Amino acid sequence: xxxxxxxxxxxxxxxxxxxxxxxxxxxxxxxxxxxxxxxxxxxxxxxxxxxxxxxxxxxxxxxxxxxxxxxxxxxxxxxxxxxxxxxxxxxxxxxxxxxxxxxxxxxxxxxxxxxxxxxxxxxxxxxxxxxxxxxxxxxxxxxxxxxxxxxxxxxxxxxxxxxxxxxxxxxxxxxxxxxxxxxxxxxxxxxxxxxxxxxxxxxxxxxxxxxxxxxxxxxxxxxxxxxxxxxxxxxxxxxxxxxxxxxxxxxxxxxxxxxxxxxxxxxxxxxxxxxxxxxxxxxxxxxxxxxxxxxxxxxxxxxxxxxxxxxxxxxxxxxxxxxxxxxxxxxxxxxxxxxxxxxxxxxxxxxxxxxxxxxxxxxxxxxxxxxxxxxxxxxxxxxxxxxxxxxxxxxxxxxxxxxxxxxxxxxxxxxxxxxxxxxxxxxxxxxxxxxxxxxxxxxxxxxxxxxxxxxxxxxxxxxxxxxxxxxxxxxxxxxxxxxxxxxxxxxxxxxxxxxxxxxxxxxxxxxxxxxxxxxxxxxxxx
Numbered sequence: 001x002x003x004x005x006x007x008x009x010x011x012x013x014x015x016x017x018x019x020x021x022x023x024x025x026x027x028x029x030x031x032x033x034x035x036x037x038x039x040x041x042x043x044x045x046x047x048x049x050x051x052x053x054x055x056x057x058x059x060x061x062x063x064x065x066x067x068x069x070x071x072x073x074x075x076x077x078x079x080x081x082x083x084x085x086x087x088x089x090x091x092x093x094x095x096x097x098x099x100x101x102x103x104x105x106x107x108x109x110x111x112x113x114x115x116x117x118x119x120x121x122x123x124x125x126x127x128x129x130x131x132x133x134x135x136x137x138x139x140x141x142x143x144x145x146x147x148x149x150x151x152x153x154x155x156x157x158x159x160x161x162x163x164x165x166x167x168x169x170x171x172x173x174x175x176x177x178x179x180x181x182x183x184x185x186x187x188x189x190x191x192x193x194x195x196x197x198x199x200x201x202x203x204x205x206x207x208x209x210x211x212x213x214x215x216x217x218x219x220x221x222x223x224x225x226x227x228x229x230x231x232x233x234x235x236x237x238x239x240x241x242x243x244x245x246x247x248x249x250x251x252x253x254x255x256x257x258x259x260x261x262x263x264x265x266x267x268x269x270x271x272x273x274x275x276x277x278x279x280x281x282x283x284x285x286x287x288x289x290x291x292x293x294x295x296x297x298x299x300x301x302x303x304x305x306x307x308x309x310x311x312x313x314x315x316x317x318x319x320x321x322x323x324x325x326x327x328x329x330x331x332x333x334x335x336x337x338x339x340x341x342x343x344x345x346x347x348x349x350x351x352x353x354x355x356x357x358x359x360x361x362x363x364x365x366x367x368x369x370x371x372x373x374x375x376x377x378x379x380x381x382x383x384x385x386x387x388x389x390x391x392x393x394x395x396x397x398x399x400x401x402x403x404x405x406x407x408x409x410x411x412x413x414x415x416x417x418x419x420x421x422x423x424x425x426x427x428x429x430x431x432x433x434x435x436x437x438x439x440x441x442x443x444x445x446x447x448x449x450x451x452x453x454x455x456x457x458x459x460x461x462x463x464x465x466x467x468x469x470x471x472x473x474x475x476x477x478x479x480x481x482x483x484x485x486x487x488x489x490x491x492x493x494x495x496x497x498x499x500x501x502x503x504x505x506x507x508x509x510x511x512x513x514x515x516x517x518x519x520x521x522x523x524x525x526x
Contacts, residue, residue, distance in 0.1 A: 003514065006034065007045030008494065011480040012052060012462050021050065023486040026513035031480050043523050048508055049494045051461065053213025053487030054431045055468035055478045058325075058355060058376050058417035060219055061207070061244075062227050063138075064429065065199030066191065067421050068206075071103025074136065074426040078106065081113050081121075088133070089125035097128045100188055104134035104141075107284065107424035109388035117142055119174030132184050136385065136424040137282035141181045142174045151184040162278070162304035178281050178302050200230045201239040208518035210429050211489030211507040214243040214469065214477055218276055218325065218355070218419075221252035221260075228260045231270050241517035243487075245273040245472055247325055250313045259320065273472055274323030276355075277313045278304050280333035283358050283401075284381065284388035284424070288330030290359070294392045301330050310340035314352065318344070323351045323473065325376070331359040338367040350374065350413070353471060356381075358401050359393075365403075369410040374471045376415045377402055379437035384425035386443040398449065404438055404463075405453045415468035416460060432495075432503040435460045439500055457495060486514035490521075 002024045008017045011031050020034040071091050078084050084106055091101055108116050122131055122144040130147035134140075143151075155172060159165055163179030165172065176184060191199075207215060220227045227246065234240025248259065253275060260272065281287025281302050286294050289301040310326065317324040326341075328334045334357060341352045353374040354360075358381070360368070368375065379402055382389055389398040407414050416438060420428035425444075427433070436442075438460045441449040455463075469478030477485045490508040510518040 002029070002040040004040050004042045005045060005050060006042060007048055007050060009050040009480065010461075010496070012458060012465065013479065013481065015458070021480060021488075023514040026486055028480055028484050028486050029482055031482065042526055045490065045523065048490040048492060050480070050488050050490055051211070052465040052478055052480050053489055053510065053512060054211050054464050055214040055415075055466075055472070055474065056207065056212045056417050056420070056429060056431070056464075057214075057216045057245075057415050057468040057472045058218050058378065059207075059215045059420050059429065060422065061203040061215060061217055062196065062199055062230065063219075064206070064421045065201070065203035066196070067104060068202055069195065069199060071101065071133070072105055073103055073133070074105035074428075075107060075110050075424055077426055080111050081108070081115075081117060084117060085121060085125045088122070088131065092125065092127045092129050095129065099129055101126055101129045101131040102133070102188065104138075105136050105421065105424065105426075106133065107136045107385055107388060109284070109385070109391055110424065114387070114391070116140070116173075116175055119143075119145055119148075119172055122174055130187070132188065134181070135285055136422065137285040138422040139178055139282040139287050140285040141176045141184070143176060143184045144174060147184050147187070148172060148174070150187045153183060162302060164302065177285070177287050178304060196230055197233065197239070200234050204234065204239065204241045205518070207429055208241050208510045209506050209520075210431060211491070211510050212242060212429065212431070213487035213489070213510060213512040213517070214474055216245045216247060216273065216472055218247045219249055220246045221248045221256075226260065228270065228272075235269050241512060243269050243474065243477065243512065245271045245474065247274045247276040247323075248272070250275045250277045250316070253316070272322070274325055275313055275317045277310060277324065277326045279310065279326050279328040279337050280304055280330050283329050283392060284385045286388070286392045288358065289333040290330045291332045295394050296391055300332065303333060303336070307336055307340045310337055311343060314341055314344055318351060323353070325353045325355050327355045329356045329358040331361050331364070334360050334364045338364045338371070338373060341373055342367050342371050345371065350471070350473070356419075357407075359397065360403065360407070365407060365410055365412070368407070368412050374413040374415065375407055376417055376468075376471060377404065378417055378419045378423070378434060379404070380418060380423050380425060380428070380434040382449060383433055383437040383443050384423050386445055386447055400450050400453070403450075403453045405455050408455065408459065413467055413471050414463055415471045416463040417468065427505050430505045431464050432500050432505070435464060435495075436500040438463070457500060460500070461495075485512070487512045
């Protein structure tokens with residue numbers, strides 16, 4: 001029987017909400033004024049607001065789930081270097097000798113002593129345990145002496161391509177940048193399958209609680225864990241709730257020479273969408289590739305690939321009917337990427353996206369508009385990590401970063417997403433944080449960035465739903481219209497009345513395909 005929801009329902013196709021939405025066989029069949037006289041089950045939402053389910057089209061769910069089981073160091077959980085070191089020391093006492101100490105989420109720029117922990121400090125608190133702690137951005141890590149030894153890293157080691165083993169006066173500091181991190185990471189034992197299964201389940205529950213019904217895993221195949229098997233099992237067992245699209249790391253694909261085989265029974269909810277390439281690092285970690293140097297050390301970041309390698313990845317993606325997503329944050333990296341992708345002309349079309357695009361030049365914006373290159377960006381970065389941006393870029397470049405309105409005005413498709421857990425915020429997948437930043441351009445510390453780059457709330461919500469779905473190629477989701485999948489979330493506040501900054505992190509309920517995948521409150525039908 002049809003199920004009708006009665007309340008304030010924002011379809012995002014107009015300025016005003018409708019008061020009735022009818023679901024049948026996992027699809028929305030009607031959204032508009034209430035029609036009486038037809039027998040159906042009815043749910044009175046009692047004041048709750050209905051929005052389309054969020055499409056978080058750039059996330060790392062397995063990492064998100066695993067981090068919950070490791071040493072979490074995100075602010076405001078930990079706010080000083082001493083607290084960071086104490087958290088490591090406390091965990092070291094709880095585990096057996098020789099077991100790895102793992103964790104992440106810290107942002108040293110927010111500490112009273114804004115510097116990375118040094119190797120001797122890590123050695124002092126980690127005891128007889130190898131240690132690897134990844135910075136919030138995911139592009140910087142610190143390791144202790146035992147971890148470096150296990151990885152075979154010495155003062156004489158050569159930096160890997162696209163990475164750096166940091167030294168001070170010839171001695172290892174413990175800091176690893178970009179492609180140097182896997183030198184230690186590959187020494188970490190694979191987690192037990194029960195741990196990864198639990199991590200995926202925990203991530204799904206958390207995402208559902210934030211109103212997220214569709215995600216993209218943007219780094220499948222980055223290690224030896226094959227996430228597609230985890231998702232297949234999770235969907236079969238009911239422990240993974242979201243629709244998910246996979247992007248395979250291009251380096252993994254080149255080594256394996258083949259794409260993963262997805263099981264036939266889950267292909268509607270699990271799709272292989274594309275390949276992923278890293279062109280540079282992060283702004284907050286000061287490894288994104290820039291034209292003008294960083295202020296703190298006068299470096300220009302790390303360019304991880306060449307123009308030729310971008311072309312190779314694009315050709316490979318197109319030949320397999322896949323999309324190509326290129327991580328590029330700094331202006332130098334973005335310019336290189338759009339130059340490479342422009343050689344494919346309109347043939348590339350919606351197949352190419354720039355991920356993050358913190359500092360696109362006028363040239364890059366024009367090329368993106370001309371060649372149909374989309375942007376998937378994360379306003380939560382400047383919201384949560386403004387100190388590191390100011391330290392590295394200074395005021396002017398930070399003020400004008402993430403020019404979402406300028407991109408949209410040129411006809412570029414811009415999707416909003418979280419990149420969770422790769423941010424310093426302790427609630428990394430909360431869409432309202434990025435939406436508030438995109439609409440108000442005011443950081444968590446109250447600093448205002450260029451108001452001329454604000455977009456409307458309606459635009460921001462569409463960028464986190466329908467546009468995200470369109471950019472990634474998901475059909476029939478991200479909106480509340482007849483024929484669309486019945487993916488929606490319920491909230492106890494109206495963002496159009498009270499503003500996105502007032503919205504709670506947790507949804508009252510989240511539905512996918514018309515079924516509840518999260519509920520903080522129970523509604524009865526009649």
